[in-house]
Amino acid sequence: MTTTENRPWHGVLVATALPLNDDLSVNHDRYAAHCAWLVENGCDGVVPNGSLGEYQVLTPEERARVVETAVSAVGGSRVMPGVAAYGSAEARRWAEQARDAGCEAVMLLPPNAYRADERSVLAHYAAVAEAGLPVVAYNNPIDTKVDLVPELLAKLHAEGFVHAVKEFSGDVRRAYRIAELAPELDLLVGADDVLLELAVAGAKGWVAGYPNALPAACVELYRAAVTGDLDTAGRLYRQLHPLLRWDSRVEFVQAIKLSMDIVGRPGGPVRPPRVPLLPEQEAAVRAATEKAVAAGLA
Numbered sequence: 001m002t003t004t005e006n007r008p009w010h011g012v013l014v015a016t017a018l019p020l021n022d023d024l025s026v027n028h029d030r031y032a033a034h035c036a037w038l039v040e041n042g043c044d045g046v047v048p049n050g051s052l053g054e055y056q057v058l059t060p061e062e063r064a065r066v067v068e069t070a071v072s073a074v075g076g077s078r079v080m081p082g083v084a085a086y087g088s089a090e091a092r093r094w095a096e097q098a099r100d101a102g103c104e105a106v107m108l109l110p111p112n113a114y115r116a117d118e119r120s121v122l123a124h125y126a127a128v129a130e131a132g133l134p135v136v137a138y139n140n141p142i143d144t145k146v147d148l149v150p151e152l153l154a155k156l157h158a159e160g161f162v163h164a165v166k167e168f169s170g171d172v173r174r175a176y177r178i179a180e181l182a183p184e185l186d187l188l189v190g191a192d193d194v195l196l197e198l199a200v201a202g203a204k205g206w207v208a209g210y211p212n213a214l215p216a217a218c219v220e221l222y223r224a225a226v227t228g229d230l231d232t233a234g235r236l237y238r239q240l241h242p243l244l245r246w247d248s249r250v251e252f253v254q255a256i257k258l259s260m261d262i263v264g265r266p267g268g269p270v271r272p273p274r275v276p277l278l279p280e281q282e283a284a285v286r287a288a289t290e291k292a293v294a295a296g297l298a
Helices: 028-040 060-074 088-101 118-129 150-158 174-181 192-200 215-226 230-248 252-262 279-294
Strands: 011-015 045-047 106-108 135-139 164-167 186-189 205-208
Touching (some): 028 060, 088 118, 118 150, 135 150, 186 192, 192 230, 230 279, 252 279
Parallel strands (some): 011 045, 011 205, 106 135
């Protein structure tokens, strides 16, 4: 595993989609097999209970078992669960559950039940850090309405509350500001369709969506990008970008699960309030996926 100083968030960490049965129950056996398949295909770890894993619509029992399933499949050092919750106490409990299951890091959104101010954000991360695991912040101002701007991230890092940040703002300029203000804070690519730009800017990892369907090609893209092989990275990025851009769209879960189904992986349905793709959306994802398969990327 590509870690430095025991930083399990380095490398390609897949925000895992969660296979559901036709009755929308969780298929834990398929999930375990999927986690193992991702690692076998070069991914460094998995991130259960992120947005792509539909954590918001899982019961507490399901959510805990998903973490335990991933750990049993690939080992705790490769599992970095999302521990987001409306309340800081609940988020801390999820971090404790991850710790007790054997995980070595967790990923945490800021408070998102309301548009939190800076003091609330600092208090939230402080509370969850008390669980004793390194915390990777997740900046998704599009969905949470709370923006972890570089200056705030620097404060969180200086206090020891966060060790890295999954950057999903889409603003690649922030990479350089973060590096200036908090040079020891690891930047992780948070949106698939800015992978190359953030890798060139010094990202240490990628919390990724599309490796759920195309792990080997995505890993090759990441490795080429971070090692400066821009000929290989540029070629793969252009080939994959029609799919990668779905990771930044509202229908990202449905799109990635459809691509998984097409390449023979257990994607399956989504839980409400998500609904199936529109016919034209499905046609676009299907065409882009089949083109990637024809190019030998699956």
